[in-house]
Amino acid sequence: MVRTMQLPIPKELMNIWDVWNLRGCILLSLAVQVFLTLSAPFRQQCRSKLLLGLIWSAYLLSDWVAAVSIGIIAKSQTEICGSRNNEDLLALWASFLLVHLGGPDTITSFALEDNEFWLRHLIQLILQVLAAAYCFYLTLVENRLWIPTILVFVAGTVKFGERTCCLYLASLDHFGETALPKREPGPDYEEAVDIYSTMRSVKVEMPPTRPLHTVKAINHKKNPKFTVDGVTQEYLKDMQLLQGIISLLRKLQGLIIGLLLSSKDRERSRDFFLKRTPISAFQLIEYELSFMYEVLHTKVAVVLHKIGYLLRLFTFCSTIGALILFILVEKDEFEKHEYGKFDIVLTFALLGVAIVLDILSVLLKLIFSDWTIIALRNIWSQRYIPSWILKRRRWSGSVSQYNMIRNCLDERPEWVFTIGGYVGVRGILDKIKVSLFSSSEKFTDELKGFMFKQLRLKSLEANNRRTAMEACSQRGDWALLLTSDYVKFKWSVGEYQYAESVLLWHIATELYFAKTLEEADDDERRKICKILSDYMFFLLVMQHKMMAPFLGNWHIVFQDTCAEAKRFFSKHSISDYRNACNKITDVKAKFRSAAVKGSKSKSVLFDACFLAGELGELEKLERDPWKLMSRVWVELLSYASIKCRPIVHAQQPSRGGELLTFTWLLMYHLGLGTQFYELENHAEKMVPTK
Structure with a gap:
């Protein structure tokens, strides 16, 4: 006789599990849906690791x-609760779980990689609907x-299908197709x-070509709206910025998938952004990235479609109809089938919460969405749209510091x-350390103005594609050329790889900042240098994907x-930050490290000390070191932004946004990108020959 071994689990606990495993899963699924609906929109505005x-x-x-809940129902439908009385409710619950699998409108994917699994979700849709x-x-x-x-089943199938369709539309293959021009x-x-x-034998006088920079004549009174070809006002209002963003959004789609933009697109965008103020320029980019986030990670692309409106109305009415019919079931029917009171309450909760979440989705993603504001611009007067909706924050607005x-x-x-180094988890400990001790600074209007001014000056010098490419290849040289001491500092950017040069200037900025700590805090360039320096170091340590092209021997x-x-x-025996900086500065390095120590060590600590000393000599010559350093940092930042892969930039809006991404997009709008081609040269090559 063979005796089977059984785990020592009390029967009471097993009975509780048998009764509550399905109900617990359904309650958990309901709570997760509520949490995602309310919290997912904050991904744009918050960079909290805990929230993400x-x-x-x-x-x-x-x-x-x-x-799992659908599987439990399908497998144990006649055994749960030890009775067949709840089978009707179980079938209704299974249909409701399809609604939950469809997910809330506020989030369809957490990362861009999730969109590529749309086929997996399609198969899951078929299997779960069949179950x-x-x-x-x-x-x-x-x-x-x-x-x-049946009403809930159809509504759940539609919602699940909406999510799968959104994943497909946001996948790179289809996303790239929508960015292509018309055939x-x-x-x-x-x-x-x-x-x-025939025309080759006849001399034809061609009409004068229209200048590329021609601004269309627009009647301001009749049609005061924003276009890329023309500018109606010097300072555009929030509504006008929103209305004109669609024309820029298609260009952004092309940039993300690697398409080359024509020289005409470059000139139009460049002419427009050169006339913008720093605040309106960055606000435009904020709108662009917000639109892109909604397309890639929410159901807005499907819901805000003519068919989407009808489907959403149908699913909403179906849920309300199911609730009414459930209420109208006669009391004796409940007594006859002996539905449990908790099961009845749970069913009402599923129906009621589904209706409330649909209403919240309409408010959060349909009424308050920028897409809806644009779609309704010809129906609603602008004065009926609250200003706080237009001015709400669409990214974190912060710059990480370390x-x-x-x-x-x-x-x-x-x-x-020490132990972490031995067991191979030192890298994980370093990331935890940076996460715990890092901070953030607000992206101020002063910083926006300075960055826009520097990039605008570079754009004014880049009159064509070739000079624009040269400007993008500069990683500090252009800023140093503006000073007569260019040769003195050229080594700091010319003799190092990019990441090494950033680390060198970062340490030099830290040392010089600590040395001048007694100065008044009203020096705006000093603050800008500190913010950009700590931000670039943070990217090198924590954002390896964004800095991948430069790591090398980093x-x-x-x-x-x-x-x-x-x-x-x-x-x-130093443990204090300020004392550490001052002690390094007191060394007063007179020689480069390689000349003294040889090339075995790659350390740039005292090379940075040497650089800080050279910057201090500028002050003795009554020149402002911070002016030079701020220009160098803007150029180092812009170089990193333009060399980072576009798909990596597209990942940032769902994580609170990055200043590097804003810089990348601003450079392209100012004509400083590398994804442009000369339309005129292409046309000349197409002239037929004998």
Whole structure:
């Protein structure tokens, strides 16, 4: 006789599990839907790791728990609660789980990679719909709730289909197709050859070509709206900015998938943005990225369609109809089938919450969406749209801050990092350390104005594609050329790779900033240098995807520099940030590290000290070092932004936004990008020959 081994689980606990496993899953699925609906829109405005982690967890859990619940119903429909009395409700619950699998309108994907799995979601749609239909089929003979179940089943199938469609539309393949211009085969070739052959023998005077920069004449009184070809006002209002963003959005789609823009597009965008103020220019970019976020990560592309409006009205009415029919079920029917009170309350909760979430979705994503504001501009007068809707924040508006000196001083307790190095988790500990000790600064109007001014000056010098390409290739040289001491500082950008040069200037900025800490805080360039310096270091340490084209030997240089800094601090028993900076500055480096120590170590610590000393000499010559440093930092930032892959920039709006992405888009609008081609040269090559 074989004795089977059983786990020592109390029968009471097993009974509780049998009764509440399905109900618990349904309650959890309902709570996750509410949380995602309310919290997902804050992804644009917040960079909190905790909030993003919770949204990510809820996003993954929503699909899992709903699918598991349908599986439990399909497998154990006749066993749950030990009775067949609840089969009707179970079939209704299975249909409701399809609604949950469709997800809220505020989030369809957490990251761009999720959109590429649209085919997986399509297969899941088919399987889960069949499973829910099977649950309903098992109760079809005596089901007293068959009409509400059908209504909810159809509504859930539609919502699940909407989500799958949104994932497909946001996938890179289809997203790239929508960015392509309309098909234009041109005139019939045979007819064109006949006309061309005839015209070659006749001298034809061509009319004067229209200048590329021609501004269309617009009647301001009759049609005061924003276009890329012309400018109606010097300072555009929020509504006008929103109305004109669609024409720029298609160009942004092309940039993301790597399309080349024509020289005509470049000149139009450049002429328009050169006339903008810094505030309106960055606001336009904020609108663009907000639109792009909604297209890539929400249901706006489907819901705000003519068919989408009808489907949304149908699903909303179906849910209300199901609720009314469920209420109208006679009381004796409930007593006859002995529906549990908790199950009845749970069903009412599913129906009621579904209706409330639909209403919230309409308010959050339909009425308050920028897409809806544009769609209704010919129906509603602008004065009926509250100003706070237009002026609401669409990104975090913050710039992450961290510096290398604090990075070397924050390794406490040291034994934790020592053990982490031995077990191979030192990198994880470093990221946790940066996350805990990093801070953020507000992206102020002064910083916007300075960056826009510097990039505008560079754009004015880049009159064609070739000079624009040259301007984009500068990573500090252009800023140094503006000073007579160019040769003196050329080594700091010419003899190092980009990431090494950033680290060198970052440490030099830290040392010089600490040295001038007694100065008044009203020096705006000083603040700008500090913000951009700490931001670029943060990107190098934490945003490897954005800085991937420049890393090279960065890890070797960084670890050697940190090792030398830690040894120096340990030698002098330094644990305070300001004392650490002052102690390094007191060394007064007169020679470069390679000349003194050789080339074995890649550390740039005392090279930065040497650079800080050279910057201090400018002050003795009654020149402003911060003016030079601020220009260098803007150029280092712009170089990184233009070299970063566009698809990486497209990932940032769902994470609170990045200043690097704003800089990238501003440079393209100012004609400083690298994805342009000369339309005129292309046309010349197409002239037929004998």
